[in-house]
Structure formats: C-alpha cells, structure tokens
Amino acid sequence: MSSPAPAPAPFHWRPRGYLLAGGGSAFLVLAIAAHDAVMILIAVPLLVAPVAAVLVGPRPSPRAALAWRSFGGTGEVRILGDVRGDPPGTTDDFSLAFRRPADLTEESPPRVEWWPGSVRFELRWRSPRPTIEVVPPPTVVWQDPIGLVERPAIGTAHGLPVERYPLDLHRLGAVRLERTRQLPGKSRTHHIGTSGEYFGIRNAAPNEPPRRINWRASARTGRWLANEYEVERTGDLILLIDTRPSVLGDLVDERFLGVARAAATGIASAFLRQKTRVGYAWFGEFLGAIPLSTGRTQGVRIRQAIRATRRTEIEGPSERCAISLRRFYPPGVTVLLLSTLGGDTACDLVVHLRHRGFPVVVLNPSWRALAPPTATLPPREDALAERLAQLERRMRVAATIPYASVVDWEDLTSLGDLAHLLQHPPHRRV
Amino acid sequence: MAAPAARRLVTPRFGIASVFLLATLGFFGLTTVLPWEFALVLVAAGGAAAIALRVASAGGRTNSAAIVVLVVIGILAAGAPDAWLAGVAGGASVLALLAWLADDPGRVAGSMRRAVPTLAVAGLAFLVAWGSAFLLPTSQVPTGVIAALLVGVLLIATLLLARPDVLEREAPLSA
Numbered sequence: 217m218s219s220p221a222p223a224p225a226p227f228h229w230r231p232r233g234y235l236l237a238g239g240g241s242a243f244l245v246l247a248i249a250a251h252d253a254v255m256i257l258i259a260v261p262l263l264v265a266p267v268a269a270v271l272v273g274p275r276p277s278p279r280a281a282l283a284w285r286s287f288g289g290t291g292e293v294r295i296l297g298d299v300r301g302d303p304p305g306t307t308d309d310f311s312l313a314f315r316r317p318a319d320l321t322e323e324s325p326p327r328v329e330w331w332p333g334s335v336r337f338e339l340r341w342r343s344p345r346p347t348i349e350v351v352p353p354p355t356v357v358w359q360d361p362i363g364l365v366e367r368p369a370i371g372t373a374h375g376l377p378v379e380r381y382p383l384d385l386h387r388l389g390a391v392r393l394e395r396t397r398q399l400p401g402k403s404r405t406h407h408i409g410t411s412g413e414y415f416g417i418r419n420a421a422p423n424e425p426p427r428r429i430n431w432r433a434s435a436r437t438g439r440w441l442a443n444e445y446e447v448e449r450t451g452d453l454i455l456l457i458d459t460r461p462s463v464l465g466d467l468v469d470e471r472f473l474g475v476a477r478a479a480a481t482g483i484a485s486a487f488l489r490q491k492t493r494v495g496y497a498w499f500g501e502f503l504g505a506i507p508l509s510t511g512r513t514q515g516v517r518i519r520q521a522i523r524a525t526r527r528t529e530i531e532g533p534s535e536r537c538a539i540s541l542r543r544f545y546p547p548g549v550t551v552l553l554l555s556t557l558g559g560d561t562a563c564d565l566v567v568h569l570r571h572r573g574f575p576v577v578v579l580n581p582s583w584r585a586l587a588p589p590t591a592t593l594p595p596r597e598d599a600l601a602e603r604l605a606q607l608e609r610r611m612r613v614a615a616t617i618p619y620a621s622v623v624d625w626e627d628l629t630s631l632g633d634l635a636h637l638l639q640h641p642p643h644r645r646v
Numbered sequence: 647m648a649a650p651a652a653r654r655l656v657t658p659r660f661g662i663a664s665v666f667l668l669a670t671l672g673f674f675g676l677t678t679v680l681p682w683e684f685a686l687v688l689v690a691a692g693g694a695a696a697i698a699l700r701v702a703s704a705g706g707r708t709n710s711a712a713i714v715v716l717v718v719i720g721i722l723a724a725g726a727p728d729a730w731l732a733g734v735a736g737g738a739s740v741l742a743l744l745a746w747l748a749d750d751p752g753r754v755a756g757s758m759r760r761a762v763p764t765l766a767v768a769g770l771a772f773l774v775a776w777g778s779a780f781l782l783p784t785s786q787v788p789t790g791v792i793a794a795l796l797v798g799v800l801l802i803a804t805l806l807l808a809r810p811d812v813l814e815r816e817a818p819l820s821a
Contacts, residue, residue: 232709232747237803239716243723244796253779254726256796257733258719260775261740261768263796267803268767308760361748361761363708 225277225368233266233364269360273367278306280356282373293320293378295339299356301369304333310369311357312337317349318467319474320378345585345628346382347474348481350375350523377523381482382628387635388486418444452493452508452549454541454574455480455518458565459500460531462558464583469527469556471586475628476554477522479579483552483631484518495545496521499565500528503540508549534561538568547573553620554579556586557612566620576620577637583609585628659758663742663749668693670742671718674735680725692718705750715743730780737772744768 229237240262247255284297301307312335314326323340337354353373359366417433420440428442457476462469484494488510496518497505506514506521541551551574555562569576583605593601613622623634671693675685696711719739726732748761775795 232712235709235712236744237800241800243720252723252726253728254733254736255723257772257775257779258723258736258740259796261737261744261772263799263803264771265744265764265768267799268764268771270803271767272763308756360764361750361757362744362764363747363750364764 225370227270227273227365227367229266230359230363230366232362233269236262236364237266265362266364269362269364273360273365274303274306274358277367278302278310278358278369280310280369280371280373282353282356282371284353284373284376286351286376286378290380291342291344292323293339293341293343293380295337295341295351295376295378297337297339297354299335299337299354300333301335301358306358306369307333307335309358309361310335311359311366313355313357314339315352315355316341317351317378317474318470319343319345319347319349320351343378343380345471345475346380346478346482347378347471348380348477348523349378349474351378379478379481381478383630384632384635385482385486388483388631388638414443414445416444417441452495452545453483453487454495454497454508454545454549454551455484456496456537456541456551456553457498457522457525458553458555458559458562459498459525459527460559460562461527461529462556462562464556464558464587466527467588468558468583468586472556472581473525473527475581475586477525479631480554481519481522483634484522485515488512488515488518494518495549497541497544498525499532499537499540500526501530501532503532503537503544505541505544507544531559531561534565535568537565538572538574541569541574542572545574549574551576552579553577554581556581556583557609557616558583563612563615566616570619577634578616578620578622579625579634580609580613580622581628582624582626585626660749663746663758664693664697667715667739667742667746670735670739671715671722674719674722674726674732674739677727677729677732677735678722678725679727680722685722685725688718688721708747708750712743712747715746719743730776733776733780737776741765741769741772 240259243255243259243262246252247259279302281300281302282297283300284295287294287296299307299310299312301310308330310330312326312328314337316322316339320341320343323342327338329336343349352375353371356369356371357366358369417430418441420429420434420442424440424442430441430443433441457473457480459473462472464472480496484496487494491510493508493510494514495506495508497503498521504521506517509517551569553566553569553576555565555578557563557578557580566576566578584602587605613624616622621637623637625631625633668689671689672686675689676682678685692714696714699707699711699714719736722739723736726736744765745758745761748758748765750757
C-alpha cells in the first residue's frame, strides 16, 4: 500500500517580488499621471519580471532527497547533510532553512555550499546537557535566481535523532531493585520451589533443567514452559515522565523534556540489560503507558515511545494519573518519576501515586541548570531571582519528601546520586 | 561526506554585474536633463551605497540595496526627457538591476545564467513597450495601450498567485 502523495506546493512571491512589483506599479501610476513614456518603460520590466519568474519556474514541484547524519562527542553536535534535487537542475536554486531544537545551542551559523547537483550543509550546535531531541529536516525551498518567487520542494526525509546520555548509567546496571510485592493483602504461596517462592510461568530455555519445567502447563499449551521463582528476579520499574506544563515556562519545560528523555532512555536500557521488567508511562492530560516487560523488543518499544513523548498544553489532574497507572501496572512496582515539580499539582502526583500503592522515587532536575541566562536583569536582581527560585524549588522538594525519595539532580550530567539511592535505599522501601 | 567550505561574499561575477549596473545608471543619468555632475554623483553615491549594503550584510540587505537603486532610477526618471534614448537607458537600468540581483554572492555561481529566461521575458516586454512608444506614428495611443497591457499583466499575476493550478497539472506522485 502506498503512502498518500504530498500535495503540490504552490508558488509564493518573496518580499523582493513584492518590492519590484510595487516599485513598478508606482512608476506606472506616475507615468500615467505625467504622460511620461520613459517611466512606463521603466515600469514594464519591474512588473513583468515577477510574473516571468513564475512562468519559467519548475513544474511540477521539485523534489529534495536529503541524506544527513550527526557526529560529535559529549556536548558537541555536528550535523552534515547533502540535499539533491529532482530534476537535478533545480538544486542550484535550492535554499535551506534550519530549525534548531530548543535544547540545543548554536556554536556557529550554518554553513551551506552548493556543489554540482547537490547542496551540502554543516551545522555546529552544542548540547549543554543530556538530551534526546529529533532535529526536524531542513525546509527546502526553490527560489528563482533573482529571488522574486519561491516554491517549497517536496521532501520525504525524517527527523535526525540527537542523543546525549548522562554519565554513570553503567552503575545503574549493577543496581538490583527490591522485588515487587503487593503491600496490602499480600499472601505467601505454599508452593515453595527449590529456588524460593513461586513467582510465575515463563517460556523455557533450550537448556532448562527438567525439574524447572512445568509439565502440566506445557501439556496444556503445547510448548515448553518453566516455573520462575522470586529469588531469581529483581524488582520491576516504571519510568514516569510528567509532561504537563509548569510555571517555569515553555522553554524550561522543553529543555526538561529533552533531559528526561535522555535519562529515561538510559535508565531503561541499563535495567533491561539486567533482565528487569521495565514499563514506561507519560502523563500530560491523560496517561500513556507501555506495560511491564523485558527483552530487546521492550527496549525498542520504550525507546520509540520516549522519542515520541511531547509536552502537553493541558494539565491533567494528578489523581487521574495514579488511577490510570493502576490499570496498567500492579501496585508495589517502584515508580521513577521524572518531574520538575514545577507544576501547580506536581507534588500532589507523588501523594496520589503513594496512596495507590506505588513506591516513588523522584528524579528532579535543577531549575537553574535548565533555565536560560537572564541578561535583562541587573546582576544583583538576577542573583535575588535565582535565590528565590532555589527556595521555591526546595519548598516543593520538601513537600514531596514525606512521600517519596527525591534525587536532587543538580548538575544534569551524572546519575550517580540516583544509583546510590537505589543501591542504598533509605528506611522507606523504594 | 566532506564539510562544506566557507562561502565567498565577493566574486568576479558580482563585480561585473555591479560595474554593469553603475554603467547603465550613469548612461541613464547622462541622457537626462539634470546637470551631469549631479547625475553622476547621484549614481556613484547610490550605487556605492547599494553595493556596500549588499556586501556588508552578506546578501541579507539586498532588498534595501534594491530600494536604493530604485530611488536613484526614480530621481533620474523624473528628469528624463520623453526621448527614445532616455527610454532605452531607463529600461536598460532596470534590466541591469535585475541582473545584479540575480548574482547573489551567497549563492552558487551561475545564477545569472539561470536567470536568463526571466530576464529575456522582461527584456522582450520592454522592447515591445519601447517599440510601441517610439517607433509607431503616434505616441499617445500606445501609451494607453501599454497601460492597459500592464493592468492585464497585473491581473494575470494575481490570478497565478491565487490559483497556481491554472497553468499546472501535476500528476500524482505515487500510484
């Protein structure tokens, strides 16, 4: 089945086209008023040129094939790309416009160079903090050589992911979470196996010992199934990103989401490598969730969902998140909440999650590290504003601490504090 | 994939286009009834300002540069006699302006060559208008005819912008 064809893009006059046509019209009016033939002769090329540019423009809409990739180490984002037009003759008149994600900063202006049959470009950006962003493909527009009219080229390129992860993710791989147990009404089974308490049934491995095989279940289903015991298992983990708008503003929210994407992807990969069951959920107006599972497929599933996570304009009630979470996950699973705690009801979310039976760990990025520099304020007032922001954040963290363990992620580079907390949980179970 | 090299802002072609523009403007100034010293100073100042605007901004203020040139042409046209030579000089100045705009220092070389079809249509329209104005027996009637033709061109331009599919039938891009 073929994808729907993109709609042909019409011609548009550029400001220069309007300028020349306006100048020509002015000369025409003056010429008629003054009965001056010379002014009419000046007006004619000015009026005809924009129309002629449309007439000799490419038909149908030119296509633009984009090949690009990103390079760079920590903090550096370098993107090289190559745009080829179809028909090839249109490439020389291509003009490119780039859109930089909010979480990346510009190191130097884009460099564009026209080669025979292609346009090459180089972008040098920086990622001052961990992030996962998708750079949208550049807008490719055909412009007539004089710059009077333009026509968007049809392109089918996808965005380019830029991924920069925090440090110390390898330490998270060594963390063994406490086993998930339902706190209220939990009863121990009498079926105690050789390895501990019975947990469930799973697909048997090729070299599974016969004593592990669940013969009755295998006979029922027609495939080999084996018993699994709790002592073999680590705990389960739910990664929850709060995508609701906060009082910190759109830019900080967008940057937080980039950092949260990078942290969630890295944490999920680290725990999935240890066979931990990991789920992923995001809450804006409503909850979206990927159920608990493990394996490479789950890793890909979570990765794609994290990339597709976007901010929402409408703030959903916190209780809705907790209720919805119970539909997807059993109570008792550790929830790692990534939130700025900057929303009006962000702190309530932790309380509701706790009341629904989810132990919560909050990974709270620093507001100061996410906020842009305020060049408009004098230094003294800037320091005062920063101090007030710190106090406000500490108050919100303090309101959360009775219900959850909070990791104050100040530098946004290392997850060492989170690994330490999970390895050495406080008196409250996490 | 090699990294693109830094672009050159001033090329030989840009220099040629600039000299051609200054020459046509100067020729137009000499055909007017204005004092030739004033006309040449006006052309030199206006041309230099336009070139400086364009080069200093790396092509970013090309529209402002075009406005400067149009103002110079307007002042010269106000002092131009109703004669065939002044008409040729005025039209040539506008065509030189279009050619100068075509040679963008920030774009790939050869943009003037690719602009030839557009310049040819504009030049042809100018020749028709010039012939109608000065080669036909009476000059008043063709003036009205040319004005009507220009209004028609404006209407066609409006139609093309509002309904680009009038001249275009694109086949589906995928079956």
